[in-house]
Amino acid sequence: MTSPIKSEPFVINIGPQHPSTHGVFRMKVTVDGEQVVDAEMVIGYLHRSMEKLAEERTYTQNIPFTDRTDYLSSMSNNLGYCLAVEKLAGIDVPERGQAIRVIMAELQRIASHFMALGAFTNDTGAWQTPVMWCLREREKVLDLFEMTSGARLTCNYMRIGGVAFDIPKDFEPATRKLIKTLPGFIDELEGLLSGNEIFLARTKNVAVIPPDLAVNASLAGPMLRGSGIAWDLRKADPYCGYEKYDFAIPIGYQGDSYDRFIVRVEELRQSVKIIEQALDGLPGGPHSTQVPLALRPPKGEAYARVEGPRGELGYYVVSDEGPSPYRFHIRPPSLINLSVLKEMTVGGSVADAIVALGSVDIVVGEIDR
Amino acid sequence: MRVQFLATDNWYDLRDLSNLSSAILDGLDKIAPQGVVYVAAALIGFVAAFLIFVLPSQLFVGVLGERKLIGRIQSRYGPNRVGPYGVLQPIADALKLLTKESLTPVAADRLVMYMAPVLFVMPAVLMWAVIPFGPNMIFADIPVALVYFLAISSLPVLASFMAGWSHNNKYSLFGAMRIVAMAISYEIPLVLSLLGVVVLTETLSLQEMVFWQDRFDIWLFAVQPLAMIIYFIAVSAELNRTPTDIAEAESEIVAGYLTEYSGMKWGLFYGMDIGYALGAAAFGVTVFFGGWTLFGLEEWVPAWMIFVVKVWAFYFLFIWTRGTLPRLRIDQLMSFAWKYMLPLALFNLLIICTERILWTDAFDGDKPFIYLFAIANIIFAGLLILGWARLLGYRPERTQTRPRMVQEAGGYVPVAPARGEGR
Amino acid sequence: MTREWSGEELAAAAERLVPGSVARITSNACYLKPETLVQTFTALRDDAETDFKYLANLCGSDYWDRFEVVYHIHSFDKNQIGLFKCETAERDEPVLPSVVPVWHGAWIQENETYDMFGIRFEGHPNLVRMLLWDGFPGWPLRKDWLSMPGGLQPGLNEFTGVARRQEPPVRRYEE
Numbered sequence: 001m002t003s004p005i006k007s008e009p010f011v012i013n014i015g016p017q018h019p020s021t022h023g024v025f026r027m028k029v030t031v032d033g034e035q036v037v038d039a040e041m042v043i044g045y046l047h048r049s050m051e052k053l054a055e056e057r058t059y060t061q062n063i064p065f066t067d068r069t070d071y072l073s074s075m076s077n078n079l080g081y082c083l084a085v086e087k088l089a090g091i092d093v094p095e096r097g098q099a100i101r102v103i104m105a106e107l108q109r110i111a112s113h114f115m116a117l118g119a120f121t122n123d124t125g126a127w128q129t130p131v132m133w134c135l136r137e138r139e140k141v142l143d144l145f146e147m148t149s150g151a152r153l154t155c156n157y158m159r160i161g162g163v164a165f166d167i168p169k170d171f172e173p174a175t176r177k178l179i180k181t182l183p184g185f186i187d188e189l190e191g192l193l194s195g196n197e198i199f200l201a202r203t204k205n206v207a208v209i210p211p212d213l214a215v216n217a218s219l220a221g222p223m224l225r226g227s228g229i230a231w232d233l234r235k236a237d238p239y240c241g242y243e244k245y246d247f248a249i250p251i252g253y254q255g256d257s258y259d260r261f262i263v264r265v266e267e268l269r270q271s272v273k274i275i276e277q278a279l280d281g282l283p284g285g286p287h288s289t290q291v292p293l294a295l296r297p298p299k300g301e302a303y304a305r306v307e308g309p310r311g312e313l314g315y316y317v318v319s320d321e322g323p324s325p326y327r328f329h330i331r332p333p334s335l336i337n338l339s340v341l342k343e344m345t346v347g348g349s350v351a352d353a354i355v356a357l358g359s360v361d362i363v364v365g366e367i368d369r
Numbered sequence: 370m371r372v373q374f375l376a377t378d379n380w381y382d383l384r385d386l387s388n389l390s391s392a393i394l395d396g397l398d399k400i401a402p403q404g405v406v407y408v409a410a411a412l413i414g415f416v417a418a419f420l421i422f423v424l425p426s427q428l429f430v431g432v433l434g435e436r437k438l439i440g441r442i443q444s445r446y447g448p449n450r451v452g453p454y455g456v457l458q459p460i461a462d463a464l465k466l467l468t469k470e471s472l473t474p475v476a477a478d479r480l481v482m483y484m485a486p487v488l489f490v491m492p493a494v495l496m497w498a499v500i501p502f503g504p505n506m507i508f509a510d511i512p513v514a515l516v517y518f519l520a521i522s523s524l525p526v527l528a529s530f531m532a533g534w535s536h537n538n539k540y541s542l543f544g545a546m547r548i549v550a551m552a553i554s555y556e557i558p559l560v561l562s563l564l565g566v567v568v569l570t571e572t573l574s575l576q577e578m579v580f581w582q583d584r585f586d587i588w589l590f591a592v593q594p595l596a597m598i599i600y601f602i603a604v605s606a607e608l609n610r611t612p613t614d615i616a617e618a619e620s621e622i623v624a625g626y627l628t629e630y631s632g633m634k635w636g637l638f639y640g641m642d643i644g645y646a647l648g649a650a651a652f653g654v655t656v657f658f659g660g661w662t663l664f665g666l667e668e669w670v671p672a673w674m675i676f677v678v679k680v681w682a683f684y685f686l687f688i689w690t691r692g693t694l695p696r697l698r699i700d701q702l703m704s705f706a707w708k709y710m711l712p713l714a715l716f717n718l719l720i721i722c723t724e725r726i727l728w729t730d731a732f733d734g735d736k737p738f739i740y741l742f743a744i745a746n747i748i749f750a751g752l753l754i755l756g757w758a759r760l761l762g763y764r765p766e767r768t769q770t771r772p773r774m775v776q777e778a779g780g781y782v783p784v785a786p787a788r789g790e791g792r
Numbered sequence: 793m794t795r796e797w798s799g800e801e802l803a804a805a806a807e808r809l810v811p812g813s814v815a816r817i818t819s820n821a822c823y824l825k826p827e828t829l830v831q832t833f834t835a836l837r838d839d840a841e842t843d844f845k846y847l848a849n850l851c852g853s854d855y856w857d858r859f860e861v862v863y864h865i866h867s868f869d870k871n872q873i874g875l876f877k878c879e880t881a882e883r884d885e886p887v888l889p890s891v892v893p894v895w896h897g898a899w900i901q902e903n904e905t906y907d908m909f910g911i912r913f914e915g916h917p918n919l920v921r922m923l924l925w926d927g928f929p930g931w932p933l934r935k936d937w938l939s940m941p942g943g944l945q946p947g948l949n950e951f952t953g954v955a956r957r958q959e960p961p962v963r964r965y966e967e
Contacts, residue, residue: 010539012539034699034700043922043923044922044923044924044925047923047924049932051908051933052932052933121695124695124696125695125696125697126693126694126695126696127439127691127692128443129442129443129692129693131443132443132444132445133443133444136444190770192693194770194771195765195768195770196694196695197765198694198695198696198697199695200768201697201698201701202695202696202697202698202701204768211781213896215781215845215846215868216845216895216896216897217895217896217897218846218847218848218895218896218897218898218901219897225772227781228781228782228783228784229780229781229782229868230775230777230778230779230780230781230782231778231779231780231868232778233778235776235777235778236778236779236794236868236871237793237794237871238793248774248775248776249774249775249776249778250772250773250774251772251773251774251775251782252772252773253769253772253773253784254784259772262769262770262771262772263772266771266772266774300820301820301821301862303848303849303864303875305848312848314848314849314864316849316851316862316864318853326853327853327854329849329851331848331849331851335900335904336897336900336901338900339896339897339899339900340896349698349699349700350543351698351699352698368923369923778868778871779868779869779871780868780869781868
């Protein structure tokens with residue numbers, strides 16, 4: 001009887017420079033053979049102390065900060081912050097401003113999901129073909145952003161009380177052209193990937209999160225919906241007039257990476273539907289209310305949240321009647337979605353750990369702030 | 370040999386390049402001392418087979434063509450800056466790699482690290498010795514060419530493992546282990562599929578196989594489609610091409626066994642990767658697709674031209690699968706090789722042997738029955754592939770590709786159990 | 793719409809479940825006592841009427857003479873949200889019980905609060921500094937922390953924070 005082969009686990013460092021961790025993110029994975037025994041994350045490579053810096057600047061000057069936390073979904077970030085300050089100061093946004101905000105937020109969701117889907121399929125090994133296709137479509141959305149706000153990525157478009165500028169004349173025809181072609185492309189992407197045997201083999205039953213764990217670990221966004229929990233802030237706690245639009249929430253079956261993938265693809269379709277309704281019902285009127293340059297909200301605190309592409313993006317703002325916030329805290333969905341990193345990766349192989357990380361859809365700017 | 374060639378025996382008739390080489394060798398035999406002619410023959414063979422045909426194909430079709438084609442699949446242009454339409458890109462790459470510093474980590478094993486690229490290049494050059502480019506254009510027409518080829522094509526695995534081991538780097542070790550496991554698993558279906566071909570054509574020599582296909586006017590691909598498919602998949606796995614390129618999985622282990630190579634050492638690995646792919650394509654074309662024959666066209670068009678075009682077409686299949694498919698995990702690859710490909714290869718062998726016995730004993734080796742066997746084999750191939758997959762538990766109709774949709778937000782919505790289990 | 797519970801409602805629910813757990817009440821928040829914090833939260837999570845199963849946000853604030861940790865918790869099925877707070881008794885070595893046994897999602901957020909403020913959470917399985925490194929001098933988000941060595945003031949003089957930095961005024965943050 002031979003003795004069993006002795007093997008000892010060793011630690012691999014995945015990141016911070018790695019072609020497939022989405023940003024400067026480091027994961028220390030303890031591996032025994034090909035199986036993961038332990039996973040631990042090390043973050044802080046992109047920490048820019050935004051929360052402290054925000055205490056030095058006025059409320060309006062903080063809006064570009066929020067752009068740069070989750071740099072792939074800057075419109076949603078801006079929106080969340082503006083909602084928090086408006087709640088604090090009791091400012092109402094006119095109808096046109098709200099409709100424009102909805103259009104921008106949904107366009108941003110489309111752009112961010114394209115990036116997320118592309119990066120995820122890149123992790124599974126599809127040699128950059130889906131990435132290139134998704135980024136090609138994303139370019140069209142970024143062109144719209146550039147037309148409206150002047151910037152492609154960090155748009156800095158929302159202001160407290162509305163939006164910065166009204167939408168230009170060319171925006172509506174260009175957006176209508178885009179939403180006519182986009183569902184065809186989403187079908188093409190689904191045809192390439194959703195039924196693909198190899199893709200299914202890579203993502204099915206990988207990184208399963210049961211629904212109880214999902215709720216207890218404060219997950220949000222497609223991670224929560226992939227596990228079968230029907231929670232979407234646009235339906236549950238509507239802001240900016242979302243209750244007027246008719247759309248559905250996709251939820252998954254068992255909470256594996258494949259479910260999160262199909263949830264994100266379906267959310268693209270629903271976003272297109274919302275944009276179409278918002279464009280059809282775009283009211284006239286002013287696009288924002290006038291607020292004083294050095295806004296001094298009354299004493300108090302407010303917590304406002306939006307459904308960003310990655311989940312519940314919350315802003316906790318405390319005011320002490322000064323021109324700048326007393327405390328400014330961002331609740332980052334990517335960071336809290338990583339609470340279950342260990343549960344997702346332990347037991348699988350290294351390749352599965354990469355796929356699991358890709359399905360969480362992290363943006364390190366938001367994790368580190 | 371049935372075909373009468375229009376090519377004459379003049380030394381300037383380039384439709385049959387052996388005219389040129391035999392003219393040179395005859396001339397040398399007269400003027401040089403005894404034995405030099407053998408060295409000259411070796412050199413001419415090397416120049417003709419490798420430098421004239423293979424290296425340009427490798428550079429222009431392999432490096433440039435692959436990158437441009439993959440770019441087109443990904444809706445972008447490939448390289449198009451260096452020279453018109455990017456044709457000088459491979460030369461620019463080679464020059465850059467030559468002038469780059471070849472770093473060697475301090476803790477790495479220097480001797481093994483230097484030897485590994487050499488050991489990698491050597492089989493790539495040797496392999497072209499037995500590939501027939503035309504009726505007289507084969508460097509070494511040995512009667513066991515197939516076995517020689519299979520033996521040579523196992524050497525790169527050793528070289529890759531040496532490369533991965535010598536880096537003293539965890540990622541490289543991962544890559545090396547994965548390569549060895551995968552290459553060993555996929556050798557067996559590869560050999561078994563070729564064994565079926567050998568049984569039918571009664572020969573191990575590649576030139577004889579081409580003549581067999583010429584004689585019976587049918588390509589072996591049509592007679593044995595299953596063997597061809599198994600060969601294609603197994604050889605892509607041996608070559609570490611996507612969807613089976615886990616050894617060099619860029620998104621997971623950052624270039625695997627090539628992590629610490631830079632400069633021309635890396636360039637040799639990369640170039641010879643393409644060289645092996647072309648060699649495997651050439652082999653596949655010779656055995657399954659008729660080699661240098663094209664149903665009689667070789668009377669007018671030079672045989673080597675037909676052959677090279679066919680090799681490029683087969684290589685296009687490699688490029689196509691690389692650009693489209695995601696990558697499999699190592700344990701999925703192993704189970705695919707052992708549980709799926711190996712039984713299919715065995716079934717293929719069984720069917721071929723039965724048909725061969727039937728053919729010689731019952732039908733006396735008549736030609737029309739080959740076509741019957743071809744049709745029967747195509748049907749068998751389809752049935753086997755689908756049937757064996759279902760036997761192993763493949764149920765595509767049970768996968769949900771669309772999520773459930775709800776209108777109201779709330780808590781957990783349990784999955785309705787009537788759907789049956791997922792895959 | 794999500795129903796936001798007022799301070800009195802929250803205090804009533806907390807008192808009903810765990811008597812003696814409420815320290816003080818404000819209009820939109822309920823301050824809990826640190827001793828019974830975990831017990832109260834467990835009861836609030838498991839109770840059928842409050843059903844606060846989801847921890848939305850956990851962060852800290854510095855109010856010059858004490859620290860505060862805020863907990864935004866809400867319920868999916870009942871669609872309601874509540875704001876609980878817990879104050880530390882002192883400023884130099886603030887200690888609070890950890891709510892990781894109640895919600896797993898508090899793990900990372902408590903690490904971050906410890907990193908930024910220096911509040912130790914007792915009962916936390918692995919309290920490390922998440923965003924900054926182990927030997928970092930000080931706790932950055934405290935109001936009396938100057939970021940640069942040598943006493944340089946961060947920010948330009950014409951920004952608003954200068955008035956606060958001249959001497960730390962002891963402000964009581966009260967309703």
